Amino acid sequence: MQVVMKHSTVLVFALVALIATNGTMAQERVSLHLEEGKSGAVWDLVLGPDGKTLYSCGRDSTAKSWDLTTGESIRMFKCDKHTLVTSLALDYTGNWLALGDMKGVLSVWNARSGVRYYTAPAHEQYITDVAISADGRMIATAGRDDHIRLWNTDDGRPLHSITAKMLWVQAVAFSPDGATLAAVGQDGRIVLWNTADGTQKMELGRHSRFGRALLFSGDGKYLFSSGADSRVKVWDLQTQALFRELELEGGYAHGMDLNRREDLLLVGRMNGLMEVWDWRRRIVKQKLSGASYGTMQAIFDDNDERILSAHTSGAVKLWRHEDGALLLDMVGFSDGQWLSFTPDGYYDCSAFGDRYVQWQRGQELFPLNRYRELYQRPAIIEDVLRGSYSPAGEIETILDPPTADLIAPRDGQLFAFGSEALEIVIEVEARDRQRIERIMLLRNGRALSQEQILSSQVLARSDTLLRMRFRVAVLPGRNAIEAVAVNAARVRSAAQRADITVETGEQLNPSLYILTVGADKYAPAFPDLQFATVDAQAIADEFVRQEGGIYTRVYTRTLTDRQATREKIFAALKEFEGMGTQDMLLLFFSGHGVRQRDGKGRSRYYYLPAGTTKNNISKSGMAWDDFAGEIARLRAGRVILLLDACHSGDVSGGASNEKVASSLAGQVGIVFTSSSGNEFSYEDRSWGHGAFTRALLDGLRGKADFTGNKIVDWSELQLYVSTAVREMTKGSQNPMVPRLEQFANFDLVRIQ
Template sequence: MKNRLLLVGLLLAWLISACNTVPPTPDPAQSPIADATRTAADGQPILQIDSGGHMAIIKNIFFTHDGKMLISASNDKTVRVWDITSGKTIRILRGQIGPGVEGKIYAAALSPDDRWLALGGWFIREDNSYIRLIDLLSGQVVRLLKGHRNVIQSLAFSADSRRLVSGSADTTARIWDVASGASLHTLNGHRNAIYAVAFSPDGRLTVTGSDDHSLKLWDSATGKQLADLHGHTDKVRSVAFTPDGRYLLSGSWDQTIRLWNSQTGAANKVLARQDATVDHLSIAPDGSKVLTGAGYGQKINNVFAIPSGERLASFSGHQNVVVATAISPDGKTAATGDGDSHEIYLWDIHTGTIQQHLIGRGELIWSIGFADDGRSITWGKTWSQESLLRKGEVEHSFQLKDAVGNFSLALGKLIGSTAQSDSRFLHAIGTAGAISVGTASGQRDATLQIKKNGRVLHTVTRDGTNGYFHQSITLTPDGRTVVSGSGNGNITAYDTASGRKLRDFIGHTGDVWAVAPSPDGRLLVSGSGDQTVRLWEIASGKLLLTIFHGNDGEWVAWTEDGFYTASAKGDAYVGYHINRGDGQAADYVGLDQIGRHFYRPDLVAKTVQGGHEREIAAELARIGSIDQLIANGLPPEVRVLNASGETSNERNFTLEVALKPMSGGIGTIRYFVNGAEIASATARSGEAPPGMRRSGVIKDDERYAAKPLTLPDGANEITVVACNQNDTICSREIKLTRSVHDPRNRQPSLHILAVGIANYRDRDLHLKFAGNDAKALSTRLQQQAQGLYRVVHTPVVLLDKDATAEKIEQAFDGIAKRIEPNDVFVLFMAGHGMAWQGDYHFIPWEALYENTETLVKASLSQEKLAALLKRIPTSKSLIILDSCSAGQLAADFAEGKQFAMLTRGGIGDKSAIDRLMRATGRYVLAATTEKQQALEGHDQHGVFTWALLEGLKGHASRPGSNDGSISLDELADYVREQVPKITQQKWGFEQIPMRLIQGDSFPITCKAGYEKPGCKP
């Protein structure tokens, strides 16, 4: 019976989706995607995207009684709590989920006292008919309400929040006691699923609306049926009482809203009609108007007067169905949720003027392509036409290989024009030689035709088990394979000669709107309604890479092993959902919380390249899998006790935090000022000041930590992060702001540490320009910075044999003793570097190459360099790293090469530098040097340093700039422009400098000729 009812529901949902330009995909009763996905046991991490908004249809939305927050429940298996003023998600509630449809929320209700949240849906495969009752304050599941025999489709609380009514696909409704969880009454009588339920304001009556086209009134106290209401000619999907209890309203798929006498059930009239199915109703607090949802038909939300039915306002901001509506407690604001981007609009209920837009950073992917040289993939987020091959122009690019052919992943430039898009990129292929593919209509269809010389050879038909329609297709360049994308994430490859299915590509969770092959036919790229771009190996169906690209420009790309690469903040968009059982809230760990271990651009690139499976497996075994990492336990919850936003005349400030140990205990606490890590400490059982526990400031299950800080003048952002006892998972960043206006404020001083090693102890490691570069850069800064700083301290310059690990550390200590938080610090390091186990290592003068292990042991590791930088208490820092790669040292020595340390820097070296840049928390400029560059250089300097020197002269000053200073951003932009230009001219390829911006840009020096105070000429 359950399966039959579900199938009926799916067919009905299909009828709606077939008529929408951008259809919501129905939930399949059976799907190869779900079957092929492993069941998520308790504690097993499940990768999820957190875009900042919903990623599937929004089923219900509610205002809290104070009107300050909005709560939304979605088919994406989450509940979001939004701050209306900021438009940001402030909390996410997660529960037990599984593959495919398991965990999707179909119904939700918020109790009038804001205490309880009830959820129903397809929760687990064995029993999907229970209700989760959640304590909204704690977010914990209080109890599971069991009794129904099929999925819950509708929920509503009584006005006193003491009872709950549920409607189910099992054709019954139940009334529950919230306090005990007991089922008080079962309401039998409907002949089809119940999608609408409500209590009367006084709680005496209960109404149910069904897909059998009828409504029924019930006595809430006894469960007895009082009236059978007929008049609708299609499914009843919403019911609501007016606040005075006088009227009952119902909305139906017959596109009408009916008005009934709530006491007798007598039909008053058809209140209003609209050109869309009525999927939801919300009545204003004063009972004067009703807001409608819009399903199949016009995507317009209407506001009608009660009881006249006059149309008072309308809203047409959504581009797809809207089944979630709400009206604010003051009756002034309407909220409507869904559309293509699964967004929520808040708008003036009288005028339709938009007041707020609640939406995530992700967008549907409509178009896909490959660069004609195969070095990058492309995608577009704008729909412009209905087509199986191309639904819009590509707009964004993502590099797979750099200019010299190394696999190196990074977001590319925006694509400028349609002409550019057409000429440079390969899209889906409809014809390859004599073979062509398509549908009879030329648009999405259940049947795909494979033709040869215009004659149909084979047809391939999809149905409800594999996505319903062929909605994106492509041939491989050789015409031997056709790939089809469809609903529910289905992608399938077929042999064109036989029409036989070859394989599924399993990974997407939303409709697949675009597919395209690489020029060599090895790879497939796909774009989906799940807001991701995915890269596959065509021959095996293996998922190589998944990309999420936010509309804020941040991005993250990850492999199935859990390794990832990302923009500076992109890893905040993805994490791991951890089930804790049906009766408990789930946990979540973001990629940004484990980035120390899994941020590995080198391994991501090698996955795409292929042929490195053993190396990747070995590294995964060394680090431990995501499952093993999370098994170490969750980090503590962190609360900052200081008030945010305060202003003080004092630089000295004590940061106070409360830490609640979770399953992983408490390990290292890390402190940041303006993005730079300036201290860390191992948690101790510190006792809070007297009275803190008595007053409840520190709770019984929390520990206290305090950190004295000295802040620079001006606005400051202070951040604290706490890790578990193994330091494998850290908390999300907790921030506060504090401004300092010190009347004793003095101009900053400049401190320079320059390290250059050309003549290593091991002669095989010799370089040519590193010493010259260090001397020239420190001299240039010292000469030109006089007009900008109170004091320019004599640079500490360590060359060749003076640049030992011990002396470099001593130099850091010497500067740390005199530098103040308001000062500026510049570190320049030129010499050999190498990547080892993903981390960067700078090789000091005394290092000897006996084997890789001894070289690593003698080096300054990423961890050591980051620790040295923490001794420098200023966030105004510039780190410049000009590194010659040692990545292929062993291989080159084995081949007898004299200049083994001067080999070309590959993705491993760049990845290691990237990890170092992130670890410092400072403004970093870096470059890896090629062999030929290191030998030849440019004008007696390394190319990177030459560009820095020219920029500092004044060439980096932007056109129209009226001051005499050079800022970090100006310098970085100039170097980024000049280095590729020079390397292209001299050696035939572009070297791209690396940069990571932490904090705000600031003036670093004066232009040449502007050395007077204030950078005056």
């Protein structure tokens, strides 16, 4: 898979396909079209001490952490201002993450939670490099203002400021004992400094052009330096003399790393190539040439089995060391979305991570998300990372998605009728001669089952065309109707949507059915929570007050701790089977969630009832896809799921709120999650609830009534809660709704 830059905002990932066209073979590429600022060059990489977490930073104003067991982006560390994050460093505990940016600001973060500890105006200009001493006590920053500065890690207190006299300082590195700091500059000089007092020890040597990178050997005997003179120099620190010199052919070394035995040197070069050297014998042992754009950094994994590299294309690449095979590309975006994909086209992504990617054939572009059923395989990404799956070359063909036309209703139509059904007419064409297998209908963001469709009729059918008429019930007020065609190869058409308004001559107030679930008691298998049960009860109590207002009746069922079992959750849903198509179902879940493979190797997401152990998750946990199947049988006109089930990264194992929400969206209806990506959901005694529930309650009680009409509608609540939670947690938790644009607005509660 190749990465190519088109102009300033388009990346092309060459999941290259060969297609026979009029007897010739034409190349196809998967192109990643980005809005300005969505992503950018990856500038630096560092591996966490657990060997399972990777940190990257770059041009999109962020740093990101990646789970190397799942390929997921775990956390995003976003700077206050738009800037290039030029360098990052991690302490030996894996807790302290230091970032340097183009504005000259040093920021230090909790690497696990994403909470920022402090910032410091470190340099007048661009920070070129950041390093943390082996004992974690000191941070060094280098800048284009020709200064080196040392900082106390714990509180950001400045320790020493050194004027380097190098024009500007390009790179710094601590010796393993922390007593010496090496620096290389724009003038090519390599200088050693005492960290205790900031005095110069000696000038070790120089490159004939500007220096680029520095690396100490683990025993502290050697210092490796690279420069724009296409040389890597190895300095013997005992004799203070040049020990070896490696000459690179075309392009200088922008990043370097040693394997565990320290007999091999990995060099990442600005021409996109990577080389593995036997540096003592000055022999190139291996070349990795699959990257077409600059390699900013390259590192070995903990076992020396894989190589990880950062590229100006915006990708982090994973290679097999043994044969140099490319295994995986990981791309992160500035809005927190991400995408990981193999050379043979399989991928996993965040809720919207595949919206930026398109297959390209000639001038034709096909969004990757239309191929989701075919190629989104989280289990394959996990197998690649565990070494049990090797990508089988490149994709040989792609299929044209079907096209669809929603003939009726039309967008913006107004209907005036009582209980009559809405007629939907859709025409679908199969462009690749793959027979149309089904047409999916969604009403207010929720897929309609066959039982919920009042009638269907085939109006015309051929090998390539299908025209059908459906009749479905709709709600008074605003409704969003969508239709999607799926062919035999499981490739989808673009969704066709119409927003309509239904006016009735009589008041048809719906009933509200509520199921709230919360679990606090998980010890000793998992950490206990504080407010999940309180939150579940509070949400139910708040909506009960709406009976006789917007809702004719309000029916509630609350299950907490030991009562919140899979069986009782499903039994509670069966109690709601009497609801009608005009009614609304509101669901609230708070607790822990996990991801686990089942016996068939599929990744499944589970909600954990209280008392669940790590050995009985598949038996005691509630699989969310099973839950969605139960919801599909209910006739509710609208369904809202409020999801607050990602309280601990040590528990979730990839089952973030967002991943669960994206897997349910379209099946359940509106899914409003307490956090985005792999963010944690926070609780605090000062709030009396989790942050998400606190904001929900405040919004429902009137703070979300932005129009002052004594009604809180869905759009107002979503906006208020998202903003309030972000402010309460200082940006560490960001509620989100997958596919928010698919839902028509509606009145939710009347303020009493």
